[in-house]
């Protein structure tokens with residue numbers, strides 16, 4: 001089943017009807033994400049609207065490969081300068097390249113096949129302006145010990161901090177990392193928030 005078929009069938013356990021609690025925590029404490037913001041794999045757009053509401057001067061672009069998810073996202077009233085666009089994160093149109101001050105990651109990285117992770121990093125690098133920032137909520141371990149892990153391990157696919165460092169460090173410097181104090185039920189203690197800044201080409205970390 002592909003992503004659009006999952007939305008059509010209503011098989012969307014990740015869809016919580018609300019923005020990610022760690023994102024709300026961030027926006028309350030730190031305020032707006034200023035500038036242009038990209039949200040890859042935005043689904044129904046709850047995170048996009050939360051960022052747009054907290055960042056009235058910012059354009060927030062939610063992209064997804066599923067037309068059904070985007071149709072649902074567009075059913076909500078506008079809360080700020082948010083827009084939704086159909087796009088494949090692995091084939092970003094030129095209009096979305098080298099444009100963003102922020103990329104916000106939540107449950108897109110854990111949804112893609114692990115062998116595509118380097119391409120995710122390249123997507124974030126190409127979307128961001130020089131020194132743009134990636135604010136990410138990474139799902140470290142999506143499974144309970146008693147869960148029957150699906151064949152192939154997911155999605156969602158967990159990740160270790162060492163893997164994150166290997167993948168992102170050649171292109172980003174780590175500004176900040178913390179465990180969020182709030183989470184969707186069942187995700188407590190399993191997520192990590194990382195703020196990364198794109199390294200300017202020719203400047204080492």
Ligand SMILES: C[S@@+](CC[C@H](N)C(=O)[O-])C[C@H]1O[C@@H](n2cnc3c(N)ncnc32)[C@H](O)[C@@H]1O
Pocket residue numbers: 003004014015016040041042043044063064065066069087088089090106107108111112
């Ligand atoms: C686990 S869902 C999370 C959705 C949303 N972030 C949320 O938390 O509700 C992963 C999302 O990524 C989208 N997606 C998967 N592969 C994609 C790709 N190559 N390009 C764009 N979106 C993609 C799916 O359609 C789906 O909406």
